[in-house]
Structure formats: structure tokens, C-alpha cells
Amino acid sequence: MTATAAGGPGLVQARFVRRYKRFLAEVVLDGRSEIVHVPNTGSMATLLHAGADAWLARAANPKRKLLWTLVLLGLPDGGLALIDTSLPNRLVHEAVAAGRVAELAGYAQHRREVPIGSAGSRCDLLLTADDGRRCWVEIKNCTQLGSEPGRCDFPDAVTERGTRHLHELSERVAVGDRAVQFYLLSRTDCDRVGIARGIDPAYGAALDAAQKAGVEVVVYRARLSSAEQRVGERAIFVG
Structure with a gap:
């Protein structure tokens, strides 16, 4: 981009x-x-x-x-x-559409901001295959420097909305859909993403429960320059 x-x-x-x-x-x-x-x-x-x-x-x-x-x-x-949290959704969608996110390949239809759950929420990205298989993708921008060198944490503040999104993803898995929590590592001095459990214990617990329910975690690094911002290579998730 x-x-x-x-x-x-x-x-x-x-x-x-x-x-x-x-x-x-x-x-x-x-x-x-x-x-x-x-x-x-x-x-x-x-x-x-x-x-x-x-x-x-x-x-x-x-x-x-x-x-x-x-x-x-x-x-x-x-x-x-x-910094601009309106960009990660667009960048991830562009990367998925271009086939640069292997974990999210093979879906013919891509829709953004799709209603999910009963609380008026919207999911960042819904992928649908030709055979009807669906994958719900929630995207988070990660910029909080963690306690260890090279580690970036999410969230950087309490996020009740983020916790609700994890519950909604779990509900989609329960009815047979696929669901993915996608973390975009958006600072160039880090190579892995963890959860800031000290900042928001409820979010950490919700992610643990979501993973047990079958929600997948995918992490990629953002390639950032003043001329271009895009999704780059896979990054490590340390939980």
C-alpha cells in the first residue's frame, strides 16, 4: 500500500x-x-x-x-x-486478497465489517470458500513494547471490546465455522507478539478460552516505511 x-x-x-x-x-x-x-x-x-x-x-x-x-x-x-489503527484491516485484507497470508488462502469471497454476534458487533473480515466454508478473522494492531527485548504485546490498555470479539469468534467455531485472531506486529523493533496479561487479565483469559475452543492465532509483521506500509512475513506468537 x-x-x-x-x-x-x-x-x-x-x-x-x-x-x-x-x-x-x-x-x-x-x-x-x-x-x-x-x-x-x-x-x-x-x-x-x-x-x-x-x-x-x-x-x-x-x-x-x-x-x-x-x-x-x-x-x-x-x-x-x-499509529493509525484504521490501516491494519485494510493492509491485512490486501495481503489476503493477494495470497500473501498462507493461513488464509483458498477463500473465493472476502467481505469486510460483517455483523457477528448479538451485540451489534462487526467482524473485520469474513472469508468464504466456493464450497461454503467460512472463516471469521478479527485483526488487532500490536504496538505495545513488551517486558523482553523484541517482544510486542497486545493490548496496551484494557479492551472490553477485544474480549467480546474473542467470545464471538468462539461462538462461530461452535457452529462449525473457522475463526482466526490475527495480530499485526506493527513496530519494526520487535519480532514476536505476546499478551499483556498484566494490563488486561480478562483479555488474556478470554484468549486462552478461545484457543481451547478452536480459535486460531495468526501473527504477521508489518513492513513499515514512510513510502509504504504492508503486511510482511510471519512472526512468532509467545502467548
């Missing part, structure tokens, strides 16, 4: 100053302070480094109140992390 996350012609480099009010950040762009949109509900606790490179996408609508969206943040080692 070429970096046109918010509709502009590409990403523009700025310098990160601070995040505040959850969905806002201050950056320095072309020598002046600018307030930008932060499309991320998590804590981002291990990502916020004053002075870090910030890569912004310009809004397609010139009348939007905030003209810029934060897409990538630089890491201390010179790498990058994907």
Missing part, C-alpha cells in the same frame, strides 16, 4: 511533541506547531517520545477541522511504529 492513509498524496515528516485529549497530538511541521488527529484509542505508552519523527497524512477533505492525521511514529532505534 502506498502511504495515502488519509487521502493525501503521501506522508509528510514532522516532529512529535506530545499527545493529549486522546485523539490529538502536537507536532512541529515546517517550523510551526500543528495539532493533528491521532486515530488510536490505546494508551500508546511505549510509543510517545518527544522529539521523535512523526509521519503525517493530509486529509482528503480540505474543510476538515484537523488537516493532518498521525500515521507513523519513529522509534528510538530509528525504526517505525504504525
